[in-house]
Amino acid sequence: MKNLLIVPLTAAAVLCGCATAPTHNDQLDRAQSQVQTLSQDPMASQAASRELEAARTELSQAQTALEKHEPADEVTHLAYMATRHAEIGQARIAEMRAKEQVSQGEAERNRVLLNARTQEAERAKDQAQAQMQEAQAAKQEALAARADADTMAQQLASLRAQKTQRGMVVTLGDVLFDTGAATLKPGADLALGRLATVLQQNSTLRIIIEGHTDSRGSDAYNDELSRRRGQAVADALVSRGISSSRLEVIGRGKGYPVATNDTAAGRQQNRRVEIIFSDDSGQFAPGAEAGERG
């Protein structure tokens, strides 16, 4: 390539002698163009200052050599060196640009990664929070349920309820009534108030109110008296805000004694009102309404 160029130039130089100076050299044109390209690059001073300086020096040497009519191959050589140094400079700049892209790319990559991780962490946090709230709600519910159960059990216990086959049963003695009467004494208020509270706080609870008598008097009289006493208790509860639909009144008469009717003490035990509680879903134990005794 170069030789092809040198031969005609040398031939031209020989033919013309030194009479006319060769004013043109293709390699010099290329050198000028490459050096210009390099020097116009804003990164040249940063990435290729040595190459640019070498190329400029060689370019001016080549121009001087051309002006001084030095042999064309010397001009071409100097121009070639300038061209190559300019190209090396351009390659160095390209390398630096690429390296900057790499570090920018890595920074971008890290940013994206960080972003993704942050979002992931936030999602995990949200999830954990939701789970925690759920767990807390469940715990509270469980606590409340237990508290409910506790209160109901405690309340029944405070009424001295006894566990029987008919369910929890509270016995109210005849001290609530005057003998032969179905009117509640003022002293009954405390016990009835407690009973009403239990029913208010456990809205699903239902009760059967059973009236019982001792064996004195006719069956009809005792049935009627036991029913009226049960009804008096039911009325007292209704007046305390309990729906009558939750209350069932039954007069059992004298048929279900809990003690002997031969003594005054026994008969007093038999004159009573029994409150039979349903479970907390409003269901009575089997046989409760039929008055079965265990």
Added chain:
Amino acid sequence: MSKYSGFVAVAGAALLFAACAPKVERPTAEMARATTLIDQAEKAGAQRYSAEDLQRARDKLSAADKAANDGKGEVAQRLASEASVDAELAVARAASGDAQRAAREVSRGTDTLQDEAQRNSQQSGTSTTPPNNIP
């Protein structure tokens, strides 16, 4: 050694004809530099990124050797210098080729990552800020 004996012969010839011919020398230093740079270019992977420059450097180095053997010291000097600068360009282009390849890979990797992040965030219903810091 053969190069060295060649050098001795040329030097001897130069001494013999010192009176009537210009003094010519074998450009040993420049040729050694070209040899080193060609070696360096080969190791840098110039065969892959700038095979043409590398081959030109090799051709010029052997031409310089031949010119030196022929007693054309000045021509040998120019050829050796040009071989060096060609090899140097081959090294520079190999380095820049490597860097550009790395840049493309990083950029591809980041794009993939970004797509993935975008998909994930769309799944979870939150949005990412679009990349806007690439000049």
